[in-house]
Amino acid sequence: MDGAMFDDKCTVLPIWVRGTLFNITERFPHRSKKNPESETSIVITHKGGKKTKHVAHVTTLPRPNLGPVMRLQFGHDVKEWLSKAFNKTYLRNEERKAHGLNGPTIERLMPFWEFIDIEWDAEENTFHFRAWYTQGDFTENIPGGELKSTSESSTSSKNKFPEWFTQALDDSDN
Numbered sequence: 001m002d003g004a005m006f007d008d009k010c011t012v013l014p015i016w017v018r019g020t021l022f023n024i025t026e027r028f029p030h031r032s033k034k035n036p037e038s039e040t041s042i043v044i045t046h047k048g049g050k051k052t053k054h055v056a057h058v059t060t061l062p063r064p065n066l067g068p069v070m071r072l073q074f075g076h077d078v079k080e081w082l083s084k085a086f087n088k089t090y091l092r093n094e095e096r097k098a099h100g101l102n103g104p105t106i107e108r109l110m111p112f113w114e115f116i117d118i119e120w121d122a123e124e125n126t127f128h129f130r131a132w133y134t135q136g137d138f139t140e141n142i143p144g145g146e147l148k149s150t151s152e153s154s155t156s157s158k159n160k161f162p163e164w165f166t167q168a169l170d171d172s173d174n
Contacts, residue, residue: 003093028058
């Protein structure tokens with residue numbers, strides 16, 4: 001899972017996925033979601049097996065000297081499911097934005113992974129989303145709450161961030 005799926009309501013389809021695995025490069029050559037041929041659907045498999053269908057679009061934007069970038073774009077309804085199914089990643093992303101950090105820094109400070117399974121059904125013209133691996137509840141450092149060191153429970157009143165957080169940021173500069 002990636003913060004862009006929450007922030008931008010899309011995911012980039014890597015070249016090896018779109019060309020070799022899904023074979024959709026020719027199927028979605030359009031730049032705009034307004035083009036009706038860019039429309040597709042996403043079927044979400046929820047816990048317990050319930051499935052819901054959602055409108056999506058695949059757009060391809062040419063980039064000189066780099067090759068085109070292909071994005072699977074979806075609506076707020078899919079983002080809502082993602083934020084619940086991958087709640088820990090969603091909350092970490094909110095923490096990243098609240099502290100003005102980049103992705104690699106917050107992932108170093110709050111290390112864990114959650115995985116989404118995205119599959120393509122060419123016959124049905126449909127992507128399938130399933131929460132493949134998610135984390136359990138937080139036991140410490142709840143996003144939105146005060147960040148606490150696991151070795152020290154107090155923070156300096158002079159610092160905006162806890163000492164362990166500031167130290168981690170300092171160490172990342174080295």
